[in-house]
Amino acid sequence: MIRNITLISGNELRRLFKSPLAWIILAITQFLVAVFFYIPLIMYLQPNSVASGLTDAVVSTMFGFAAYIILMISPLLTMRLIAEERQLGTIKLLFSSPISITELVLGKFFGITIFYALMIMMITLMPASLLFGTSLDLGQILSSIIGLYLLTITIASIGLFFSSLTKSPVIAAINTYAILFLLLIIKISSTNASTTVAGIFSYLSLDNHYNNFLSGIFNTTDIFYYLIFTSFFISLCIWKLDIERVNK
Amino acid sequence: MKEKKLLVSVNNISRSYGKIPAIENITFDIHRGEVLGLLGPNGAGKSTAMQIISGVISANSGSVNICGSDIQDFPKLAKKNIGFLSEQLPLYNDLTIDEYLFYTAKLRGIKKIDIEKKVNFCKKRCGLEDFGSRLIQNLSKGFRQRVGVAQAIVHTPPIIILDEPTSGLDPQQILEIRSLMQELRKDHSIILSTHILSEVEAMCDRVLIINKGNIVLDRRLKELLTNEDSLESIFMQLTKK
Numbered sequence: 001m002i003r004n005i006t007l008i009s010g011n012e013l014r015r016l017f018k019s020p021l022a023w024i025i026l027a028i029t030q031f032l033v034a035v036f037f038y039i040p041l042i043m044y045l046q047p048n049s050v051a052s053g054l055t056d057a058v059v060s061t062m063f064g065f066a067a068y069i070i071l072m073i074s075p076l077l078t079m080r081l082i083a084e085e086r087q088l089g090t091i092k093l094l095f096s097s098p099i100s101i102t103e104l105v106l107g108k109f110f111g112i113t114i115f116y117a118l119m120i121m122m123i124t125l126m127p128a129s130l131l132f133g134t135s136l137d138l139g140q141i142l143s144s145i146i147g148l149y150l151l152t153i154t155i156a157s158i159g160l161f162f163s164s165l166t167k168s169p170v171i172a173a174i175n176t177y178a179i180l181f182l183l184l185i186i187k188i189s190s191t192n193a194s195t196t197v198a199g200i201f202s203y204l205s206l207d208n209h210y211n212n213f214l215s216g217i218f219n220t221t222d223i224f225y226y227l228i229f230t231s232f233f234i235s236l237c238i239w240k241l242d243i244e245r246v247n248k
Numbered sequence: 249m250k251e252k253k254l255l256v257s258v259n260n261i262s263r264s265y266g267k268i269p270a271i272e273n274i275t276f277d278i279h280r281g282e283v284l285g286l287l288g289p290n291g292a293g294k295s296t297a298m299q300i301i302s303g304v305i306s307a308n309s310g311s312v313n314i315c316g317s318d319i320q321d322f323p324k325l326a327k328k329n330i331g332f333l334s335e336q337l338p339l340y341n342d343l344t345i346d347e348y349l350f351y352t353a354k355l356r357g358i359k360k361i362d363i364e365k366k367v368n369f370c371k372k373r374c375g376l377e378d379f380g381s382r383l384i385q386n387l388s389k390g391f392r393q394r395v396g397v398a399q400a401i402v403h404t405p406p407i408i409i410l411d412e413p414t415s416g417l418d419p420q421q422i423l424e425i426r427s428l429m430q431e432l433r434k435d436h437s438i439i440l441s442t443h444i445l446s447e448v449e450a451m452c453d454r455v456l457i458i459n460k461g462n463i464v465l466d467r468r469l470k471e472l473l474t475n476e477d478s479l480e481s482i483f484m485q486l487t488k489k
Contacts, residue, residue, distance in 0.1 A: 004355075007351075007354050007355065011351050014343075014347070015340060015342055015343065018342045018343070019342060088336075088338065088339065088340065088341075089334055089336035089337065089338045089339075090338040090339070090340060091338075092299070092302075092304045092332065092334040092336070092338050093332075093334075093338035093352065093355070093399065094355070095303060095304040095305075096302040096303055096304050096327060096330060096332040096334075097327060097352075097355040097356055097357075098323070098324040098325075098327040098328045098355075098356065098357050099324075099355060100323070100324070245304070245305045245306050246305075246306050246308075
């Protein structure tokens with residue numbers, strides 16, 4: 001089981017890094033996040049700055065923006081996961097090999113999340129560089145990292161599922177964007193609703209839980225929110241591929 | 249004739265796409281060392297049958313048993329014994345031949361210590377020894393086809409299923425694939441689908457003609473050709489509209 005999962009995710013990573021896409025995305029993310037690291041840092045350094053603390057003012061702001069950037073680029077990475085296998089015909093190779101669909105989907109999922117882990121590690125190097133000159137609230141940073149990672153794997157699982165629905169990576173990306181956008185704006189749509197509905201809506205929204213992590217509140221509810229979301233979409237993906245073999 | 253070991257037994261399989269039936273109640277067996285030619289007009293259900301036997305899709309009813317394991321109940325055990333080459337070549341363009349064959353070998357569950365040996369052996373068989381570091385996307389059609397066959401035999405499965413292995417090749421390449429298959433039949437059973445009747449006459453022991461989802465002929469080639477009729481006229485008769 002584990003052997004097959006590592007095999008699939010290993011191949012996924014290898015093919016990812018063989019294409020220029022992965023490198024370009026890593027570079028662009030790093031650059032954009034760097035901008036959103038630099039701007040709050042400069043603002044903090046202004047003599048008339050009213051910010052409360054460096055971690056809050058700079059690091060949390062950066063992680064907040066990083067989430068939006070990952071949200072925007074992630075569908076481009078996840079779109080090809082299964083749709084491309086289908087397009088190339090390699091899905092028949094996978095289906096006729098002695099590996100289960102669960103192993104295939106988990107392999108794909110871990111492959112892409114390892115890539116995200118790398119991306120987040122690189123992002124984290126920037127606030128880590130501040131440690132040379134000052135002290136930071138490491139707890140809050142750790143909580144932000146965990147929060148960002150949980151958010152990314154959730155986004156990845158949504159992308160993975162939509163990639164399993166179609167043969168065309170572009171359609172998979174568009175669908176993923178649509179659902180991510182919905183999960184993002186669902187909070188805004190709740191402003192005029194009754195308190196109960198507003199509560200549900202803002203509870204469902206992706207970034208509400210993330211904000212807790214950013215402010216250093218490490219809450220199991222938030223962790224479970226992301227984990228449940230992720231496992232829900234992974235299960236849907238396995239289910240979809242399983243059904244496809246019976247009814248195409 | 250002495251009894252040979254039963255490798256594949258296909259039992260009453262049916263499959264439809266939506267409401268359109270693709271194959272209906274197909275039953276046949278394959279024994280060790282047999283080369284079975286699957287013939288039929290386009291859209292007769294050849295590819296569907298092959299995909300069901302190799303576990304890519306599942307049948308709506310009926311069962312497929314491979315080397316003693318049912319493909320639905322014990323897919324992992326059953327699939328270890330198959331090498332499948334689909335009509336659309338299952339290749340990753342961004343990998344080299346070596347990377348690709350190592351990956352497919354691992355996918356088929358070969359132990360780490362055997363992998364290099366097996367990959368080298370199948371590269372030699374398919375004439376790919378000197379091309380291991382070539383990128384698949386730069387290969388010609390004939391070479392791509394060879395890599396496709398190589399991934400199907402890398403784990404030396406008892407059963408090889410090839411869906412139109414010679415389509416789109418030039419005569420020289422067709423001869424190469426044919427001689428490769430002559431080599432393979434020594435230790436594998438082969439199921440082969442094709443449109444080219446002479447290919448069947450050259451390579452197969454047994455012919456299975458499928459028309460509109462049903463088996464219309466299942467005979468040994470030797471028996472079939474003792475009659476006056478040629479394979480072509482038999483084929484034309486049986487698949488008449």
